[in-house]
Amino acid sequence: MNQILAACILVTGLSAQASLLNFTAGTKKLAGVTLSPSAVGSVQNSKGAATEVKVTLLGAGLREKKVLIVDAKVYTAELFSDNEAGFVRTADGALTSLAQNSNAVALKITMLRTVSASQLATSFEEALQANEISLEGEMKQLLTIVENSADGVSGKSLIMLMVKEGADATTIYYEDTEGAVKQFTGSSSLINKVMAIWLGQPVDKGLSACKSQLLQKVY
């Protein structure tokens, strides 16, 4: 009986850390990371209702960061949406079109070097500041989640999934590199704010190059 109980507890624990999205196998690679053409998943919204999510790869970019002389590879970013046709592949149009025309947006970040959770949060914070997005309220909530989650360990992935709930709200799900998922529901502009990190005003040359790559179709 004890063994059955232990097994039940184990299964419950594992399901709580099941991946937010299941990614299909792809054929193309970027910096050694295989790019997934699409992903599906099921999440619970803020009212507890199950929501099916099916997203398609819009683009993929390599985040490099210059340190002194060397451009260090930090992560690959894969951008997904449930409305590929509504994505405008231009530097000026990408962010607005993504936020307006998608009901679900996902970003999968696969780490190419280990970055601590607090450093990840700091880098997101700098990019948000460069886009003049307030770090209070819902963005503070997101940065706190990132900072208090697992480190970005080399070779592992973290996922941000944003799903609109009607016209006024968006729920964001953050899965860290250990598979733990945290979520909260914010405003309807959450996708626009979060994705400004990658598709808004680039904070440095590395993010600028990453943004250019994200605008290119992969499959």
Add this chain to the structure above:
Amino acid sequence: MKNILILILISMFVFSCELTDAIKSVNKMPDKMDTLGDNTAEMERLTVVGKMKDEVENEKNYDVLAPIPYKLIAPSKKLAENFTLDEAIGWIYTRQAYVEGANVLDRYPDAIMYDENGNVLRIAPEAIAFEENKIGTASAISAVSAFLPDALINQMVERIYNGEKDSKTMIHILAMRYNFISQVMLKEKYAKSNLTVIGEVEEAIQYLYKLESIANLHFVNSINMRTTSFVIFQNANENLTYGVDVSEVHKYWLQIADGFERYLKVGAFANSDAQKQSQVVRIQNAKVMIDQGLARSQKYNKLKP
């Protein structure tokens, strides 16, 4: 009898002379000991300089250069602390001349193979190693420039003021010092989330003072570096071409202030109330320095309305 007396007198004279010499010699001994001590210290210094130069010039220490050139930090610091000003200028000049002057295609003319459309087909591994070595060298001289003691930097600035020889090299040293402290020490090593104990905060402040002293120089706009010699890693030309962005001074004061507020833990590892109290005093002092730095650096803040 008379002869014996003369002999005794001569002996006494010679003995007294020897005694006088011996006494004089003993009197001079502390000076000689000092000289010997100085020579020993100088020998030790030269040995350290030699060993550390071997380390920072050794390409095995160039395999990890980002985010922090871990293997270069310790020998670069030791070398910088033991260099005389002239040695530092001479060594940095020759290494910088190698980075800027050595062209991979002079050494390996056929290193890069192209197809008929001008696309690169293959790059010879030895040519890649050649340029990687130059990148490592550039990192090493930047690190040494960053760790040179403030006293040497002050002398260097005086020489620049006076139009002394090697001014161009000394200006490059200031540029590399600023860039390394900014990009490696403050941006990476002392990133705000790393400011968890007071010692880290104090160290970050000290490095920021070094940046500030360069930003305050009246010829700051003339402090720059330019590199054009990389053929394979062309982004290294861009990364090694820079000036001094004085707005970073205010940015880093804000960073330290933020890290201080959010991440610093008072006496997290203290074993007694006295240790904790001592840290509280240091934290109070650091807070004063941060507030002063923030106020002082407002003039550099590009975003200031």
